[in-house]
Amino acid sequence: xxxxxxxxxxxxxxxxxxxxxxxxxxxxxxxxxxxxxxxxxxxxxxxxxxxxxxxxxxxxxxxxxxxxxxxxxxxxxxxxxxxxxxxxxxxxxxxxxxxxxxxxxxxxxxxxxxxxxxxxxxxxxxxxxxxxxxxxxxxxxxxxxxxxxxxxxxxxxxxxxxxxxxxxxxxxxxxxxxxxxxxxxxxxxxxxxxxxxxxxxxxxxxxxxxxxxxxxxxxxxxxxxxxxxxxxxxxxxxxxxxxxxxxxxxxxxxxxxxxxxxxxxxxxxxxxxxxxxxxxxxxxxxxxxxxxxxxxxxxxxxxxxxxxxxxxxxxxxxxxxxxxxxxxxxxxxxxxxxxxxxxxxxxxxxxxxxxxxxxxxxxxxxxxxxxxxxxxxxxxxxxxxxxxxxxxxxxxxxxxxxxxxxxxxxxxxxxxxxxxxxxxxxxxxxxxxxxxxxxxxxxxxxxxxxxxxxxxxxxxxxxxxxxxxxxxxxxxxx
Amino acid sequence: xxxxxxxxxxxxxxxxxxxxxxxxxxxxxxxxxxxxxxxxxxxxxxxxxxxxxxxxxxxxxxxxxxxxxxxxxxxxxxxxxxxxxxxxxxxxxxxxxxxxxxxxxxxxxxxxxxxxxxxxxxxxxxxxxxxxxxxxxxxxxxxxxxxxxxxxxxxxxxxxxxxxxxxxxxxxxxxxxxxxxxxxxxxxxxxxxxxxxxxxxxxxxxxxxxxxxxxxxxxxxxxxxxxxxxxxxxxxxxxxxxxxxxxxxxxxxxxxxxxxxxxxxxxxxxxxxxxxxxxxxxxxxxxxxxxxxxxxxxxxxxxxxxxxxxxxxxxxxxxxxxxxxxxxxxxxxxxxxxxxxxxxxxxxxxxxxxxxxxxxxxxxxxxxxxxxxxxxxxxxxxxxxxxxxxxxxxxxxxxxxxxxxxxxxxxxxxxxxxxxxxxxxxxxxxxxxxxxxxxxxxxxxxxxxxxxxxxxxxxxxxxxxxxxxxxxxxxxxx
Numbered sequence: 001x002x003x004x005x006x007x008x009x010x011x012x013x014x015x016x017x018x019x020x021x022x023x024x025x026x027x028x029x030x031x032x033x034x035x036x037x038x039x040x041x042x043x044x045x046x047x048x049x050x051x052x053x054x055x056x057x058x059x060x061x062x063x064x065x066x067x068x069x070x071x072x073x074x075x076x077x078x079x080x081x082x083x084x085x086x087x088x089x090x091x092x093x094x095x096x097x098x099x100x101x102x103x104x105x106x107x108x109x110x111x112x113x114x115x116x117x118x119x120x121x122x123x124x125x126x127x128x129x130x131x132x133x134x135x136x137x138x139x140x141x142x143x144x145x146x147x148x149x150x151x152x153x154x155x156x157x158x159x160x161x162x163x164x165x166x167x168x169x170x171x172x173x174x175x176x177x178x179x180x181x182x183x184x185x186x187x188x189x190x191x192x193x194x195x196x197x198x199x200x201x202x203x204x205x206x207x208x209x210x211x212x213x214x215x216x217x218x219x220x221x222x223x224x225x226x227x228x229x230x231x232x233x234x235x236x237x238x239x240x241x242x243x244x245x246x247x248x249x250x251x252x253x254x255x256x257x258x259x260x261x262x263x264x265x266x267x268x269x270x271x272x273x274x275x276x277x278x279x280x281x282x283x284x285x286x287x288x289x290x291x292x293x294x295x296x297x298x299x300x301x302x303x304x305x306x307x308x309x310x311x312x313x314x315x316x317x318x319x320x321x322x323x324x325x326x327x328x329x330x331x332x333x334x335x336x337x338x339x340x341x342x343x344x345x346x347x348x349x350x351x352x353x354x355x356x357x358x359x360x361x362x363x364x365x366x367x368x369x370x371x372x373x374x375x376x377x378x379x380x381x382x383x384x385x386x387x388x389x390x391x392x393x394x395x396x397x398x399x400x401x402x403x404x405x406x407x408x409x410x411x412x413x414x415x416x417x418x419x420x421x422x423x424x425x426x427x428x429x430x431x432x433x434x435x436x437x438x439x440x441x442x443x444x445x446x447x448x449x450x451x452x453x454x455x456x457x458x459x460x461x462x463x464x465x466x467x468x469x470x471x472x473x474x475x476x477x478x
Numbered sequence: 479x480x481x482x483x484x485x486x487x488x489x490x491x492x493x494x495x496x497x498x499x500x501x502x503x504x505x506x507x508x509x510x511x512x513x514x515x516x517x518x519x520x521x522x523x524x525x526x527x528x529x530x531x532x533x534x535x536x537x538x539x540x541x542x543x544x545x546x547x548x549x550x551x552x553x554x555x556x557x558x559x560x561x562x563x564x565x566x567x568x569x570x571x572x573x574x575x576x577x578x579x580x581x582x583x584x585x586x587x588x589x590x591x592x593x594x595x596x597x598x599x600x601x602x603x604x605x606x607x608x609x610x611x612x613x614x615x616x617x618x619x620x621x622x623x624x625x626x627x628x629x630x631x632x633x634x635x636x637x638x639x640x641x642x643x644x645x646x647x648x649x650x651x652x653x654x655x656x657x658x659x660x661x662x663x664x665x666x667x668x669x670x671x672x673x674x675x676x677x678x679x680x681x682x683x684x685x686x687x688x689x690x691x692x693x694x695x696x697x698x699x700x701x702x703x704x705x706x707x708x709x710x711x712x713x714x715x716x717x718x719x720x721x722x723x724x725x726x727x728x729x730x731x732x733x734x735x736x737x738x739x740x741x742x743x744x745x746x747x748x749x750x751x752x753x754x755x756x757x758x759x760x761x762x763x764x765x766x767x768x769x770x771x772x773x774x775x776x777x778x779x780x781x782x783x784x785x786x787x788x789x790x791x792x793x794x795x796x797x798x799x800x801x802x803x804x805x806x807x808x809x810x811x812x813x814x815x816x817x818x819x820x821x822x823x824x825x826x827x828x829x830x831x832x833x834x835x836x837x838x839x840x841x842x843x844x845x846x847x848x849x850x851x852x853x854x855x856x857x858x859x860x861x862x863x864x865x866x867x868x869x870x871x872x873x874x875x876x877x878x879x880x881x882x883x884x885x886x887x888x889x890x891x892x893x894x895x896x897x898x899x900x901x902x903x904x905x906x907x908x909x910x911x912x913x914x915x916x917x918x919x920x921x922x923x924x925x926x927x928x929x930x931x932x933x934x935x936x937x938x939x940x941x942x943x944x945x946x947x948x949x950x951x952x953x954x955x956x
Contacts, residue, residue, distance in 0.1 A: 040551035
């Protein structure tokens with residue numbers, strides 16, 4: 001049985017080779033398959049179901065803030081991409097170009113969208129005339145293409161799925177408020193729903209989005225101590241509006257430029273779930289996002305009444321996303337498979353359990369086993385899923401907090417970056433030269449200037465010794 | 479007020495110029511905007527919300543039959559597209575080609591998927607080894623590109639949104655059953671949810687999908703009597719499996735080729751909703767698919783208590799998709815806007831209504847006004863929406879049935895096609911030459927060979943007079 005063979009092979013130990021462990025989980029938990037299209041992956045049902053849950057929840061949160069969904073073309077004419085100078089410089093080197101349509105060469109080549117600021121601007125310049133047309137709070141769910149040289153499932157691929165919100169406002173203040181609102185939406189979504197705590201902050205100019213005035217980020221810490229930028233929210237000021245001529249007449253009938261934002265998260269979040277919560281037995285899914293929250297595994301399922309009882313329990317648990325594994329694999333096999341796929345709770349039920357009126361519930365994250373009276377299963381499962389969600393967040397938060405270090409001088413800074421995976425907080429003069437040196441010396445980048453007030457570590461830049469302007473979280477990142 | 483000006487312009491009369499009326503509705507009901515990308519449209523919030531509702535309902539119906547969602551790359555390497563001979567001949571002339579990635583020309587050019595049979599086959603050849611791996615019932619929601627020369631919103635555009643299901647089965651019979659199951663899923667969805675009755679049938683060889691053994695179709699009739707292919711379901715037999723080498727070992731350990739199907743519907747369905755149900759005041763949305771089912775319009779909204787009552791009624795109607803139009807436009811303006819956008823029910827509430835404890839409910843399709851006691855509004859709205867859905871289907875069915883004609887000889891056939899928009903049933907010898915002649919003479923095509931048993935009209939082909947093999951629905955089509 002080829003299929004079973006695939007599963008019993010062990011996955012690489014997470015502490016021995018984290019990168020290989022990650023890839024193993026992606027493949028063995030059947031989240032992805034590699035495709036014949038270089039740098040593009042196939043998202044398989046188990047992976048896509050996670051994306052569907054993420055999308056549904058996040059979309060509802062967006063809509064609760066007044067956002068509406070639209071769909072823009074996937075192509076951008078070259079002349080349109082070039083309208084905003086910084087933006088084209090940032091993206092042109094990494095886009096895919098369509099040069100032929102049908103049997104004819106195109107008069108103007110089209111890039112496959114790497115992001116859609118230029119399309120939204122082109123649209124807004126016609127849609128927005130009056131202050132009555134504002135704000136525009138549009139979002140789209142789609143795929144985008146960036147011609148990356150090295151790729152990894154979910155983390156970096158030539159095509160990926162994402163959402164991109166694009167808003168236009170009458171005032172700079174409103175745009176700034178929206179930028180921060182969406183950052184907070186991402187942060188609370190990651191914490192509440194994916195059990196991933198984040199540091200909220202602002203990117204330095206070197207790290208900000210091409211064309212943005214300010215980029216805000218939510219930075220998460222993976223199990224191996226590397227940072228992952230989990231979502232970004234950009235304030236464009238009126239830069240794009242000036243480049244594209246997006247003006248509205250205000251209440252006094254004067255023409256004004258709009259102020260814009262954009263914000264996005266991607267299938268990367270699935271990578272974050274794997275790398276924050278997974279273990280040596282495979283994926284561990286937070287209950288809220290898990291496509292299957294409870295798997296019922298019948299024991300001695302050919303014995304009379306066992307399957308029937310399993311189905312009965314399933315019906316009892318209809319308030320949850322529940323399945324019965326009634327395939328002809330062995331129970332041990334089914335246990336391994338459940339674990340690899342990260343199903344939060346496994347319920348075992350066999351002839352002895354039925355006699356005793358109980359079943360055994362096993363938690364994926366702790367491997368803890370509990371015997372539960374069948375009559376109380378539904379309420380137990382509800383509580384246990386909530387508890388697991390909470391404890392997963394607590395553990396992840398503890399991991400994050402215990403991997404934030406401080407450094408006041410460059411020697412300590414280098415030593416910490418090299419020896420202690422995690423974030424290193426250090427002061428910075430505001431000069432890009434120091435960021436460049438740190439990157440060259442240590443392969444570490446400025447992750448963000450935290451939004452929360454944090455006590456300063458010293459008065460001088462950790463790198464050059466000049467007076468410090470900001471406290472920065474530094475780290476190696478995905 | 480630029481925005482208001484856009485709305486008060488009249489739309490073209492539907493009986494005078496149906497094509498222009500259609501475009502007017504697409505634009506004035508704010509379903510789409512034209513983009514700077516030739517042949518590609520922008521789907522605006524009012525249009526995309528319809529797509530979201532369609533998608534949610536259809537996706538649930540797919541999943542109820544065991545279908546799982548996946549995501550495949552948007553690019554197809556040229557060599558992969560070429561593996562199935564008929565398929566590449568059908569699609570290669572109308573695809574967009576990516577020839578450059580980043581700053582480098584590609585070694586092998588990639589087409590932007592026009593459909594993904596080749597990608598799914600390439601995937602299945604690795605995924606499917608044993609009979610235990612079957613069936614595979616995968617679907618994806620995505621956009622595809624076909625380099626059309628003439629385009630129309632929703633009906634034909636260079637990029638469009640759709641779903642494409644791709645299944646693999648152990649036996650020919652199972653594949654055929656799945657093909658028909660999905661056709662029936664489309665038919666009942668169109669009827670129940672979109673109030674669009676259809677003719678289910680099989681395409682002739684001339685009209686079938688490139689590479690399919692059999693193509694089934696659901697054909698709908700628009701208000702102007704032209705046919706619209708609203709969805710198709712294809713049985714590939716083992717043709718693709720042989721071209722791609724997709725084999726499984728059966729229970730006796732013998733290698734067998736799989737049998738495959740694919741099936742899809744697109745944003746075209748939104749075009750069908752417009753053209754089946756719309757009228758000279760704009761869009762008319764069937765209640766089940768309408769993003770806003772009830773719009774509450776306050777009259778004299780500055781008078782004390784009016785807006786409060788409007789919000790109170792909204793809360794009372796929380797079981798429906800309901801909104802209050804509390805903008806500062808005039809009530810007459812709001813009525814027109816509601817009508818243009820196809821909102822099924824409008825509820826008017828003003829000081830006199832409040833005094834009387836009633837409100838006025840107006841149905842979009844019939845313009846019928848009813849005075850309803852506020853205390854009974856929720857139950858009235860529930861019943862009225864159901865009734866409207868049913869009556870819309872009944873009217874559409876009556877329109878369909880009254881536009882199906884028969885012709886036993888070529889003269890009658892030509893006269894009917896030319897003078898009576900609709901379907902013309904006529905006998906056919908099975909020879910493509912007759913289809914070609916009919917297309918050349920009349921710009922009409924064979925729409926389908928109906929699945930339902932229908933009494934034959936004569937013994938000979940309506941075109942050539944040779945013995946007839948099949949009864950065919952003919953018509954002019956979108």
